[in-house]
Amino acid sequence: MAAKDELLARSHRLGADPAYTNYAGGNTSAKGEETDPATGQPVRLMWVKGSGGDLGTLTGAGLAALRLDRLRALADVYPGVEREDEMVGLFDYCLHGRGGAAPSIDTAMHGLLDAEHVDHLHPDAGIALAAAADGPALTKECFGDRVVWVPWRRPGFQLGLDIAAVRRAHPEAIGVVLGGHGITAWGDTSDECEQHSVEMIRTAQAFLDERGRPEPFGARLAEYEPLPEPERHARAAALAPVLRGLASTDRRQVGHYTDTVEVLDFLASAEHPRLAALGTSCPDHFLRTKVRPMVLDLPPTADLDETVTRLRELHAAYRDEYAAYYRRHADADSPPMRGADPAIVLVPGVGMFSFGRDKQTARVAGEFYVNAINVMRGAEAVSRYEPIPEAEKFRIEYWALEEAKLARMPRPKPLAARVALVTGGGSGIGRAVALRLAAEGACVVVADRDAESAARVAAEIGTADAAVAVEVDVTDEDQIRAGFAVAALAFGGVDLVVNNAGLSVSKPLLETTPADWDRQHDVMARGSFLVSREAARTMIAQGAGGDIVYIVSKNAVFAGPNNVAYGAAKADQAHQVRLLAAELGEHGIRVNGVNPDGVVRGSGIFASGWGARRAAVYGVPEEKLGEYYAQRTLLKREVLPEHVANAVFVLAGAELSHTTGLHVPVDAGVAAAFLR
Incomplete structure (x- = not known):
């Protein structure tokens, strides 16, 4: 197997085990020989994981390929540690061939090391030794001469x-522990390198297990014991929108909730305030979690209003402290402060809330803080947790190279960091709306009374980082509340709600029963009211405004035959738009509506019998109903679910930020339905 292929296979194995590394953390490399296409002569190359990639999913395109002779020649022009950042730009002049990833800051670690294969990883067990107060002595005790301690130095x-x-001075060594950072291992073959990495990690973990004291976080505090799961999740769902609003003070964030055993045990311990205040240690950790978390200092049984008040106080103090941290260490060349809100909020007895620009970023931030808890546990078990100094953390967080990396990120999509909940999202218009909002960057909660249909649409959108499904019958208040709780736990809250759930029964007045009337009003008039009420509660708690969009109908203003119950329910929805726009404007919540013509293709309503009945009313075959509707419009065009979804996106986007109380016709021009 070629060196490059061996590298990818080894990376995938290491990246698949969270005990070895974490998401997008660490890097691996291999050296080998290829023929230079320009000269036809053999050339020594190094393939190394590029900037921002993930070991577990690494592909050839995620590798940077560099000429080894050019890379090592950079040592002759190295200007010294005060100007070492300049070297990263020179890596580009060492690249071989087209394509590939941008070389990372760790490229020199791999290229200058005289070993064919190198792994640089951030395992919890290794960082526990690296972040221990007496790390050098513990490393010697743990590994003997096989592993050498290297004091903290910025990558x-x-x-x-x-x-x-170190490699030259200690030819017997298989790797190093990097103070405050992680581990690096090497080998003459890919298998040997991997074996050395695994040996270091397993040996470190065994050492911690055997030498560690049983309660490294101190005694458990009864008042901070975890709530039972149902109560815990209910409390988390109530707090999540408040916390998301606070964490979005500078820019909108998506949330993620974690209540793993590691988190709950840490927060139930006596030492968690001290340890949390020290912050994380490994650069990979605090780049995602910020310098330290925000920690609630009330028990989970405290009154909810009291808890919310205290969280607001703590958030204000956190922002002041973060700004002071920035001022303490920033100089004239430092990038501007990126935001003073916490990325991690710890709530004893309830769990951890993490925040980021999208769901994946928020989730990964939480995962990294769990790694940090594991590191603290290991370090406290055998010594004392002692992360790198605050000034060094600032140098990493506000590194010019990190700023350049952020600048290379793609521009966010229009609905990035927005969370949408779509009722009736399992088919027809609801499905089209859910897909469009997700395509524009929103996280989507697909709500439908048919749980299987909702799950199919959520799966069509993508992973749980993009969409979740929830069973919601909009006539059931408890199911509605549960649906919004799912949104709160999955994404931190809701910014956009689309009232789309509906049905219809086409009958003449004399054949319409009270049950027909009640059923349609329960779903559309009452159901949209209940959903909007719960949406408003969540949005007001977030304090960041929001959008409620009603999928109404041209029938709200067009008096068609044999349609009294449906038309009346739609007219009710239409006026709800106006009423709620007037009431919720003070909270920054916009309420608008979309009035489609009959959407035949892909519609669950039309497929359930409504289409046949409307076709009979107009005297056309059911399969021709869409064409019939199109021909009676001014534009002679059939309305499809995607056209309605387009209108929802426009109403929810930034371009109509000052529009509320509006109804947008999507009917290809039905003169009788013109708004007056």
């Missing part, structure tokens, strides 16, 4: 030179 060219020197 870069000098660290690569340091590790290369």
Whole structure:
């Protein structure tokens, strides 16, 4: 197997085990020989995981390929540690061939090291030793001469030179523990390198298990014991929108909730306030979790209003402290402060809330803080947790190279960091709306009384980072509340609600029963009221405004035959738009409506018998109903679910930010339904 293929296979194995590394953390490399297409001569190359990639899903395109002779020649022009950041730009002049990933800051570590294969990883067990107060002595005790301690140094060219020197001075060593950072292992073959990485991680974990004291976080506090799961999740769902609103003070964030055993046990311990205040240690950790979390200092049984008030106080203090942290360490060349809100909020007895620009970023931030808890546990078990100094954390967080990396990220989609809940999302218009909002960057909660249909649409959108499904009958208040709780636990809250759930019964007045009337009004008039009420509660708690969009109908203003119950229910919805726009405007919540013509293709309503009955009313075959509707419009065009979804996107987007109380016709021009 070629060196590049061996590298990818090894990376996938290491990246698949969270005990070895974490998402997008660490990097691996391999050296080998290829023929230079320009000269036809053999050339020594190094393939290394590029900037921002993930080991578990690494592909060839995620590797940077560099000429080894050029890379090592950079040592002759290295200007010293004060200017080492300049070396990253020179890596581009060492690249071989087209394509590939941008070389990361760790490229020198791999290229300058005299070993064919190198792994640089961030395992919890390894960082526990790296972040322990007496890390050098513990490393010696744990590994003997097989592993060497390297004091903390910010990743870069000098660290690569340091590790290369250690390798030359200790030919018997299989790797190093990097103070405050992680581990690096090497080998003459890919298998040997992987074996050395695994040996270091397993040996470190066994050492911690055997030498560690039983309660590294101190005694458990009864008042901070976890609530039973149903109560815990209910409390979390109530707090999530409040916390998301606070964490979005500078820019809108998506939330993620975690209540794993590691988190709950840590928060039930006496030492968690002290340890949390120290912050995380590994650069991979605090780049995602910020310098330290925000920690609630009330028990989970405290009054909810009291808890919310205290969270607001703590958030204000956190922002002041973060701004002071920035001022303490920033200089004239530092990038501007990126935001003073916490990325991690810890609530004893309830769990952890993490925040990011999208769901994946929020989830990964939470995963990294769990890694940090594991590191603290290991370090406290055998020594004392002692992360790198605050000034060094700032140098990493506000590194010019990190700023450049952020600048290379693609521009966010229009609905990025927005969370949408779509009722009746399992088919027809609801499905089209859900798909369009997700395509524009929103996280989507697909709500439908048919749980299987909702699940299919959520799966069509993508992973749980993009969409979740929930069973919601909009006539049931408890199911509606549960649906919004799912949204709160999955994404932190809701910003956009689409009232789409509906049905219809086409009958003449004399054949319409009270049951027909009640059923349609229960779903559309009453159901949209109940959903909007719950949406308003969530949005007001977030304090960041929001959008409620009603899928109404041209029948709200057009008096068609044999349609009294449906038309009246739609007219009710239409006026709800106006009433709620007037009431909720003070909270920044916009309420608008879309009035489609009959949407035949892909419609669950038309497929359930409504289409046949309307076709009979107009005297056309059911399969020709869409064409019939199109021909009676001014534009002679059939309305499809996607056209309605387009209108929802426009209403929810930034371009109509000052529009509320509006009804947008999507009917290809029905003169009798013109708004007056």
